Amino acid sequence: MGKIVLQGVEKHFGDVKVISNVDLTVEDGAFVVFVGPSGCGKSTLLRLIAGLEDVTGGRILIDGVDVTDLPPMKRGLSMVFQSYALYPHMSVRGNIGFGLKMAGLPKDEIARKVEAAAATLNLTQYLDRKPRQLSGGQRQRVAIGRAIVREPKGFLFDEPLSNLDAALRVNMRIEIARLQKALATTAIYVTHDQVEAMTMADKIVVLNAGRVEQVGSPLELYDRPDNLFVAGFIGSPKMNLVGGRIAEGYGAATVGIRPEHLLVGREGDGWRGTISVAEHLGSDTFLYVDVKDVGLVTVRTQGEAGLRTGDSVVLRPDPARLHRFDRDGRAIRAA
Amino acid sequence: MAATVNTRRLARAMLTPAVVILFIWMIVPLVLTLWYSFQNYSLLNPANVGFAGWTNYQYFLTDPAFFQAFANTLILTLSVLAITVIGGILLGLLLDQFIYGQGIVRILVISPFFIMPTVAALVWKNMLMNPNYGIFAWIATSLGMQPVAWLETYPLFSIILIVAWQWLPFATLILLTALQSLDEEQKEAAGMDGAGFASLFVYITLPHLARAITVVILIETIFLLSVFAEILVTTGGGPGYATTNIAYLIYHLALLDYDVGGASAGGVVAVILANIVAIFLVRLVGKNLEA
Numbered sequence: 001m002g003k004i005v006l007q008g009v010e011k012h013f014g015d016v017k018v019i020s021n022v023d024l025t026v027e028d029g030a031f032v033v034f035v036g037p038s039g040c041g042k043s044t045l046l047r048l049i050a051g052l053e054d055v056t057g058g059r060i061l062i063d064g065v066d067v068t069d070l071p072p073m074k075r076g077l078s079m080v081f082q083s084y085a086l087y088p089h090m091s092v093r094g095n096i097g098f099g100l101k102m103a104g105l106p107k108d109e110i111a112r113k114v115e116a117a118a119a120t121l122n123l124t125q126y127l128d129r130k131p132r133q134l135s136g137g138q139r140q141r142v143a144i145g146r147a148i149v150r151e152p153k154g155f156l157f158d159e160p161l162s163n164l165d166a167a168l169r170v171n172m173r174i175e176i177a178r179l180q181k182a183l184a185t186t187a188i189y190v191t192h193d194q195v196e197a198m199t200m201a202d203k204i205v206v207l208n209a210g211r212v213e214q215v216g217s218p219l220e221l222y223d224r225p226d227n228l229f230v231a232g233f234i235g236s237p238k239m240n241l242v243g244g245r246i247a248e249g250y251g252a253a254t255v256g257i258r259p260e261h262l263l264v265g266r267e268g269d270g271w272r273g274t275i276s277v278a279e280h281l282g283s284d285t286f287l288y289v290d291v292k293d294v295g296l297v298t299v300r301t302q303g304e305a306g307l308r309t310g311d312s313v314v315l316r317p318d319p320a321r322l323h324r325f326d327r328d329g330r331a332i333r334a335a
Numbered sequence: 336m337a338a339t340v341n342t343r344r345l346a347r348a349m350l351t352p353a354v355v356i357l358f359i360w361m362i363v364p365l366v367l368t369l370w371y372s373f374q375n376y377s378l379l380n381p382a383n384v385g386f387a388g389w390t391n392y393q394y395f396l397t398d399p400a401f402f403q404a405f406a407n408t409l410i411l412t413l414s415v416l417a418i419t420v421i422g423g424i425l426l427g428l429l430l431d432q433f434i435y436g437q438g439i440v441r442i443l444v445i446s447p448f449f450i451m452p453t454v455a456a457l458v459w460k461n462m463l464m465n466p467n468y469g470i471f472a473w474i475a476t477s478l479g480m481q482p483v484a485w486l487e488t489y490p491l492f493s494i495i496l497i498v499a500w501q502w503l504p505f506a507t508l509i510l511l512t513a514l515q516s517l518d519e520e521q522k523e524a525a526g527m528d529g530a531g532f533a534s535l536f537v538y539i540t541l542p543h544l545a546r547a548i549t550v551v552i553l554i555e556t557i558f559l560l561s562v563f564a565e566i567l568v569t570t571g572g573g574p575g576y577a578t579t580n581i582a583y584l585i586y587h588l589a590l591l592d593y594d595v596g597g598a599s600a601g602g603v604v605a606v607i608l609a610n611i612v613a614i615f616l617v618r619l620v621g622k623n624l625e626a
Contacts, residue, residue, distance in 0.1 A: 052523050073529035085524035089542040098538070099528035146528070 002063065002076075002153035002186035003028045004049060009058035011044055011210075018044050019210045022058070026154075026188060026203075031180050034190045035197040036207035037233070042190045043158055045207065049188065050156050051075050062153060073102075078147040079156040082163065084139045086131040086146075092118070093127045096145045103150070117149040120179070137168045144176070154186035161196065173200060194234055198222070206230050228329035231256045237286060237298045239323070246271075246294060252324035252332055259286070259300035261321035264307065270316040273297065278309050289313060371599035378593035391600035400576045400584060401601075405608075408580040411495055412559040418499040419555060420548055423506030428540075430507070431514045441511075448504040452564040459497045460486060460569045490570050490577045497565050502558075506551045513547035514540070549620045556616060560609055581605045 004026040011019035018041045026032045034042040047053045049060060051072035060068050067075045078099070086095050093114055100110045118124045121141040131139055140160060147155050157176070161169045177200045180187045191197055197204050198218045206213040206221065206229070214226040218234075225231035231239050239256045247255045263270075264287070273291035287299040287307060297315060307313065324332040375387045395401055430441060447455065464485035466472050472482035485493045517540060525539050561582045566572055572579035572587060579587065585605060589598035 050527065052526070072523075072526045073531075077527070079524070079527045081520045081524055083518065083520050085518060085520035087521065087525070087539060087542075089545070090538075098525070098530075102529035102534055146524075150528075 003061075004154060004186060004188070005061040006045075006049070007059045007061070009045070009048060009060065010056045011041070011048055011053065012056045017210055019048065022210075022212055024205060024212065024215065026186055028186055029184045031177065031187045031189065031200060031202045032205060033197040033201035033203070034188065034205050034207055035192065035194055035233075036213075038192055040207040041210040042192075042207045046079075046156050046158055046188060046190045050077055050079050076153040077156055078150050078152040078154075079158065080140075080143045080147050080160045082159045084131075084143040084160075084163075086139060086142055088131055091128050091130060092123060092134070092142050092145075095131065095142055096123075096149050099146065099150045113149050114145075117145045120148070121145050136164050137172065140164060140172060144179070148179070148183065148185075152185065154188065155180070157187065157189040159190055159192070161191070162193075169196075176200065194236065198234070204234075206233060208233075224331070224333075225256075225323060226331050228254060228256070228325050231323055231325070231331075237300065240297045242294050242297075244293065247324075250322065250324055253327040254325040254329070255317075256323040256325065257317040257321065259298040261318045262297070262299045263316040263318065264299055264301055264305065265314045265316065266312075268314050268316070270314040271297065272312070272314050275307060275309050275311045275313060278307060287313070289315060291315065368599045368602050371595055372603050374596050374599075376594075376596040376599075378595065387596060391596045392604070395588075395597055395600045395604060400579065401581075401604075403576045404579045404581045404584040407491060407576075407578065408560060408582075410491065411498065411562060411580055412556060414495045415499045415502055415559050416552055416555055418495070419502045419506040420510075420551060422499070422503050423510045423551065424544065424548075426503070426507040427510040427514050430511050445504045445508055447501055448508075450501070452501060453568055455501055456497055456565040456568045459493075459500070464493060486570050487574065490574060494562075494565055494569065494578050497569070498559065498562055501565075502555055505555070509547050509551050510544060513544050517543050552620055553616060556612065560612065581608070 006022050006024040009019060009022045009024075010017070022045065034045060036042050044053060048055050051067070051070060051074075055068060058068075059066055062075060062077070087098065090098065096117055097110045097114045100113060105113075114127070115124070118127055121144060123138070123141055123145060126134060126138060126142075131142065134142065140163075143160070160176070161172055164172060173196055176189075189196075189200060201218055203215060204218055204221055205215050208229050213233075214221060214230045216224075221230055221234045225234060225239075228241065232241060235258055237259050239258050240262075241254055241256045243254045247253055271289075271291045271294055273289040273294075275287050276290045276296070277288040279286040279288075283303065285301045285303070285305060285307065287301065289297045289299055291297050299315060301307070326332050372391050373387055373389075375383050375385050375390075377383065426444065430437075430444065434440065450458075461469070463469050463471055466482045466484040466487075469482075469485075471485065475482045483489075521539060522535060525535050530538060562580060563582045563586065566578055566580065566583045567586075570578040572583045576584075581601070582605065585598050585601040588594050588601055592598075
């Protein structure tokens with residue numbers, strides 16, 4: 001259980017509109033990721049759902065019940081904070097069990113549930129330690145343990161991995177995704193890292209300046225971006241966006257082509273340019289090609305193509321993978 | 336290598352005068368006090384001088400005034416600690432909320448700490464507690480009640496009130512800064528965990544304040560064991576020995592009874608008692624300061 005519905009949610013801080021008119025349905029058991037650049041309002045939206053901030057307008061429903069005016073604890077959600085927000089003077093056991101203790105559960109039941117949660121997260125041997133005696137990854141797992149032990153209707157994650165180093169982040173990403181599938185509990189996850197968004201989400205919500213730009217599965221956003229913002233935000237390296245004469249040739253104000261959808265040749269028709277930088281990653285090579293009238297174009301080629309800095313190349317966009325956008329930045333779709 | 340040795344030697348040489356002066360400053364009075372405490376040395380009886388053995392200690396420790404002074408010292412210290420810590424937490428919680436004119440309110444709350452003990456005590460004695468023209472008496476009469484002669488009827492309680500008023504700002508200041516350092520996300524996490532106002536205070540805020548409370552208790556105790564000016568200008572230790580603490584008793588022996596030997600013995604006893612209290616305190620609350 002845990003279907004979360006937002007209806008016309010607004011949030012203003014004084015005169016500043018942080019969230020404007022967000023409609024969104026998070027299905028029960030789904031893993032939804034809010035992604036966007038910093039300051040886009042994704043954390044604020046999460047805090048509105050949590051009840052840590054009051055909405056200025058609109059309604060929030062959880063399982064059909066209007067929770068707009070309910071305090072955080074009555075909403076049945078649990079949250080993992082960016083700083084983990086562990087209680088420093090309590091042991092891991094105390095931290096994980098705190099919510100149950102507040103709910104007034106009997107001691108033996110709390111102990112049983114805490115042990116179970118700790119076992120799921122490989123924390124059993126650390127149960128009697130204080131948070132300061134744990135590593136970053138372990139603290140993270142305690143924070144997650146505190147969230148799962150209450151068997152909430154939904155988990156809210158506020159950039160939980162941003163304080164971890166790169167290797168650990170990949171591990172925790174997989175662990176969180178697997179845990180969420182195993183528990184089949186609705187999860188909303190906020191991140192600015194689009195790799196996290198692409199890998200973890202069932203559904204991604206792209207936010208920009210307090211508005212929802214597009215909602216869809218990772219591949220939908222990748223294959224069919226609704227607008228220039230989503231096209232530029234999703235995908236790494238970024239989509240090449242070209243305006244001017246070349247775009248007009250395709251009947252659009254701007255055309256976009258992903259680095260992996262450009263064919264590189266030595267001869268023939270296409271965009272002729274010079275390789276200004278070649279980055280060799282082993283599995284891939286990123287070429288930054290200076291093309292006249294277009295600018296710097298990023299190209300991704302598989303393996304080592306024997307291309308070097310200073311080589312002259314011809315780029316041919318794959319016409320089926322070309323994205324066209326009108327003057328307002330909206331995608332032009334073939335009818 | 337030679338350079339560091341020379342630097343160290345120079346540093347030691349330059350430190351020496353300060354260390355020597357401090358050493359003399361401390362050791363001379365201590366040795367003198369110890370010396371006098373074993374002498375017959377009364378200004379009222381200048382002929383009777385000489386080694387006294389433990390007589391001075393015997394007299395001091397069996398003096399009924401000593402027991403009362405000891406009890407008064409404990410009552411005064413503990414009461415003021417209780418009032419300032421509890422009051423400081425409450426005031427700190429209030430001041431932690433946003434209000435207009437926050438800066439001015441905070442300065443006003445802190446200000447009693449900047450008033451000299453003598454002045455504060457005189458203000459309390461004459462402007463507030465005086466049964467004829469004090470503000471408390473005026474309030475009592477306007478409510479149709481009999482004015483209370485605070486310093487005569489409730490002498491120790493009045494002293495406690497005055498001293499607590501002076502130390503409340505200190506406690507508030509330390510506890511307020513501690514409150515402000517409490518992580519906002521921790522409070523939110525506790526809120527999500529279902530902690531209401533009371534549980535939040537008991538399980539999150541209070542443990543967070545533990546270290547600050549320890550600091551307040553340790554520092555205040557050092558000063559509260561030797562409260563003197565407030566007693567001297569208000570009650571003069573009386574009525575009887577009702578407001579005499581150990582510091583005041585020693586003053587009484589030396590400068591009112593002119594018994595230098597007895598007062599010195601009292602001083603040594605006071606030092607020993609203060610050390611016992613300090614050891615207890617550090618054992619009891621000092622563990623909060625670790626890590």
